[in-house]
Amino acid sequence: MPPGRSAVALLRLPLQVLALASGAKSFRDNPVIGSRRLNRLGLHVSRVTLAALIMGLRRLWLAAFVPRALRQAFARDGFVVLPDFLPAALFAQLEMEVRACRHPTTDMVQGDTVTARVLLDGRVLGDMPAARAVLADRRYRRLLGYVAGRCRVPGQWIQTIHSGVRLDQPDPQRRLHSDTFHPTMKAWLFIDDVDARNGPFTYVPGSHRLTRARLAWEYRQSLAGAELPELYAARGSLRIDDAALGALGLAAPRPIHCRRNTLVVADTRGFHRRGNASDGRADRLELWAMSRTNPFNPLPGLPFAALDRLDLALFKGFLWLRPRLRRRT
Numbered sequence: 001m002p003p004g005r006s007a008v009a010l011l012r013l014p015l016q017v018l019a020l021a022s023g024a025k026s027f028r029d030n031p032v033i034g035s036r037r038l039n040r041l042g043l044h045v046s047r048v049t050l051a052a053l054i055m056g057l058r059r060l061w062l063a064a065f066v067p068r069a070l071r072q073a074f075a076r077d078g079f080v081v082l083p084d085f086l087p088a089a090l091f092a093q094l095e096m097e098v099r100a101c102r103h104p105t106t107d108m109v110q111g112d113t114v115t116a117r118v119l120l121d122g123r124v125l126g127d128m129p130a131a132r133a134v135l136a137d138r139r140y141r142r143l144l145g146y147v148a149g150r151c152r153v154p155g156q157w158i159q160t161i162h163s164g165v166r167l168d169q170p171d172p173q174r175r176l177h178s179d180t181f182h183p184t185m186k187a188w189l190f191i192d193d194v195d196a197r198n199g200p201f202t203y204v205p206g207s208h209r210l211t212r213a214r215l216a217w218e219y220r221q222s223l224a225g226a227e228l229p230e231l232y233a234a235r236g237s238l239r240i241d242d243a244a245l246g247a248l249g250l251a252a253p254r255p256i257h258c259r260r261n262t263l264v265v266a267d268t269r270g271f272h273r274r275g276n277a278s279d280g281r282a283d284r285l286e287l288w289a290m291s292r293t294n295p296f297n298p299l300p301g302l303p304f305a306a307l308d309r310l311d312l313a314l315f316k317g318f319l320w321l322r323p324r325l326r327r328r329t
């Protein structure tokens with residue numbers, strides 16, 4: 001390595017070590033996280049185990065706010081499905097607002113799929129009273145907060161999944177994967193019916209649990225680390241084939257077909273994928289939320305609305321900065 005580059009690598013090293021205490025997950029981009037020697041000594045599985053224990057504690061803080069039956073279903077499957085979540089009149093108004101929303105979208109292209117999102121900030125929510133009511137709904141916030149292990153759930157979007165937009169490339173989200181090494185939350189309040197025609201969210205029940213077999217699998221994956229054949233996997237979102245599920249004691253993936261006005265909340269550390277859309281070109285409209293916090297923070301935060309606004313402002317600053325930094329590099 002040329003001397004200039006090795007000096008830069010040396011300067012980066014403390015930051016890369018510090019990243020071990022964060023949600024950083026890329027074997028490929030962080031040579032400490034991707035170190036085969038350290039992972040052979042158990043670095044990756046230690047992070048996985050500690051993060052799972054800490055999330056267990058955070059969910060325990062918040063358990064009293066969620067009905068026992070829902071907690072049991074979540075503990076068993078790694079996701080919960082609540083049909084007819086909103087009163088019919090509120091859902092009808094929400095649907096009208098969401099379909100009428102004309103704010104510019106942020107689009108992400110992954111293979112043949114385009115995901116179009118509108119961040120639900122104060123400006124967008126200004127003329128959407130039903131959406132404001134949903135986001136303020138205690139039942140909604142408490143369930144999402146419980147799965148996320150935090151008191152607040154600030155990241156919420158209107159999302160449209162456009163499947164089959166380009167047929168030449170496969171969508172990487174249609175392969176079974178785990179989003180990251182630690183428990184994390186995603187939620188969908190479907191505005192459209194979802195079934196085989198438009199690509200249902202598909203989840204391997206029980207795959208959020210950290211069993212011995214899963215830990216052994218994580219260990220083996222971490223040894224390959226940066227050399228894992230798929231880019232997303234080398235960046236820490238591990239992929240698994242359907243055929244390998246049995247060896248981990250897991251059942252087949254279950255597509256979640258549901259009617260509009262169904263809320264689905266899942267821990268996407270469990271194995272999941274976007275289902276194939278049998279109609280080829282198809283859309284799916286939903287309110288979508290996600291939360292990914294520092295997995296090593298044992299506290300669920302504070303339930304103040306002002307902190308929601310601060311989180312949102314920081315996130316928008318990040319969205320503004322990201323393309324500019326990418327352009328420079």
Ligand SMILES: [Fe+2]
Nearest residue numbers: 177178179268
């Ligand atoms: Fe995912």
